Amino acid sequence: MSHAHDNSSGSPIARAFVDARRAGRAVASYPGVQPGSMDAAYAIQDEAIAAWPDDVAGWKLGRINAPHDARFGAGRLAGPIFSKAVWTAGAAPTPFRVIDGGFAAVEAEYLLELGETAPDRDGWTADSVAPLVARVFTGVEIAGSPFAGINDHGPAVTASDFGNNAGLILGAEIADWRDRLAGLTCSMSIDGAVVGRGGAASIPGGPLDSLAFLLNLLHRRGRRLEAGQLISTGAATGVHDILAGQSAVADFGPDGRIECVAVSAGREPS
């Protein structure tokens, strides 16, 4: 679904986040009344998606911890990943932009590639989504927002600004994932120091449960998940804050490493 160059956003919050992201500048405080529910947050997110000049290439999932999970009625949140912010990892560290005075973090993740457009229905489970997945990759989610406090005011605030996503680095394809996925482990280092260890088992219900959550959510939001889209299934080692000038390495053992480096943001390339 393409929303490129649709500038019809009526939400001042969506407009403020979109403008700040495009200009590469921070917003000092939340730009409006904070949404009180996930539905209100996704309404803002939908307006921002419509105003962002790029296509949705996939979705990120993030965990909602207690006590917010009970308060907001969900264990995860979702946000769009845009096509111009998906990079393929190479031998050299992949650069990514961070907004000075905003929020930025790196997260080692397992990425699912959808093999077929998912039927538009509710009731998905980790078991029923498995046949939809064509390939699984290692990855690094770049979490990022112009608002430094994006994770400090509960999940509805986080979800309202693209779910705190600023991009995705695509790593190696994971061979034999149907047999191996549940047992995969990884670590994350920043500037040479290990900042987190974990794996697929760190994600509640596993990566396929993240996909099931997303499909059920998108059904309620009137959106579809399409063949070829990528799902970043949630932080496997934690959400690791990073500053411009710092480097990170996600180590997936036999499935390879992803190196990246944070650089100071300018305007989004148009």
Ligand SMILES: C=C/C=C(\O)C(=O)O
């Ligand atoms: C920054 C948001 C949180 C996540 O992305 C996560 O928990 O995976």
